[in-house]
Amino acid sequence: MNEAPIGPVDSSRVPRFAGPATFARLPRLDQVGTADVAVVGVPFDSGVSYRPGARFGPSAVREASRLLRPYHPGLDVSPFERVQVADAGDIAANPFDIREAIEDIEAAASGIDARLVTIGGDHTIALPLLRAVARRHGPVALLHFDAHLDTWDTYFGAEYTHGTPFRRAVEEGILDTEAIGHVGIRGPLYGRKDLEEDRRLGFGVVTAADVLRRGVDEVTDALRQRIGERPLYVSVDIDVLDPAHAPGTGTPEAGGLTSRELLEILRGLAGCHLVGADVVEVAPAYDHAEITSVAASHVAYDLVSLLALQEKP
Template identity: 45%
Template sequence: MQYPLSPDVKPEFCTTGSFMRLPSSRDNAKIAIVGLPFDTAASFRVGARFAPQAIRQASMLLFPYHPIHKVYPFEDTNAIDIGDVSVIPHNIHRSYEIMQASMLDLMSKGIVPIGLGGDHSVTLATLRAAAKVYGPVALIQFDSHTDTWDTYYDEKYWHGSPFIRAHEEGLLQPDKVFQIGIRGTLNHPGDIDASLELGYNVITTPELKKRGMEDVVNQVKEAIGDTPCFFTFDIDFVDPAFAPGTGTPEVGGFTSLETLELVRSLTDLNYIGFDLVEVLPPYDPAQTTSLLAATLIHDFAGLVAKKMGSGTK
């Protein structure tokens, strides 16, 4: 049977709950959807633990072919959905161990995981797994916040600190880290400087608007080259008018169209994993945010399929 299932095989509303009704296993899988429903590290709004379910539900509105990349992202990669990792809501460190083990198992088999968060703390677990397989990796981070703040109420592990912890643990190649779309009010003038001092490349929303998409994309591609690269996408990169269902919204962001164009332009990189985080279904009554998130997951898979050279028609 061909996957994703088309509506003339079974109506979209008849589903087992996987992303676009993907199977949980099949031979030669190159992509795996993985739910990471941990949100105990959020600092304000909570509810991202329900995002994997909501994104999967919204994915029923998608069709299998990607007309921009000219691929079938999930069919060409024999993609699977292995369900949610069984995290422990009140224990971030044990949850990290569980998430890391799941991601390490996939990456060790050459499978590209696409994680459905969860708050942004979950990315640290995946980067730990990636470093064990690939060594320190490059990072593309779409976000309105740098998430390089050290502590929160003296706690070092929360959704505002994954990328300072990743630097301390040697998981990243700092000169190949790009934090794109940073904007909004700050606690103090040095917030962005914290990332720059780590050696990261910070491209704020005003800078991206001024320089233009093509110039920024060319910089990213030139710097990263063929280095194994992880792509993490915080949905608050998008303006809350287009993605209201998130924990720490920042106005003055990008439209859904601008976001898709930017992601789709980041082709030909050596992606070894993705995640999409900080979707909060309780603040997303019309599924606007979840549908955009599902579309971005489709795009991530399209980038992998295109890199594989599996273009069709």
């Protein structure tokens, strides 16, 4: 873009608690015309298997993002000055028909000419987002941060739920199975076969206990080696965090990552060929003092910053 990017509302002129709640108080996409990076919401949670409420995640994360500031010292970048970042609003998806909703999300995401950081919504939305990214880049590497594998086959005979998106993505050939992995996995499973089937699909697993024992730097180095220079999609289920750091989610599991660990691993991906990302499963009805929404807003901010770093200013 030839003109300087339009950044957030000046907090010295308009208090952070005033005005429309776009992500980080950024301009809307229709106000800037085009953007390098767009933050978009998908208020959809018809694919959940336990507690509903993630449909209210995008609005809660936007509210919690009001305090984000324009310079990221951890990555030494001012993302909103380096590239044009805008809030693209919400993608409307059919709440009564999951297959149609997936088609709605894929079509809308494909129609936004920018790299997307998407705020969900439940994890079902990762499948259509991956389809849209693969349409542009071919099969992509995947880093999936989650307490759960999300590679189950079906729930009650349903192929499309928040627990199945990555099995479907492998089956559809939109993931590069030489570079796909989970981070933060923990908690009980239905049986050993869950891990065996997940391994058969091509996934590597870094458990929450691995992060504790090996440390952030060693884990991040291993992830980078696996990814290489491939186009990378990052999907963050906020329940990768321990419930102490993210109580507002639909399927909480004890023993998770701290918000500090998650953010440091993400920052360690600087220089990777990131092509898109999502942050999902924020269910504000179960939150306390915006703990989960604040964590999710910082995760989204780090993902935006990573995308801004690799764009030419």
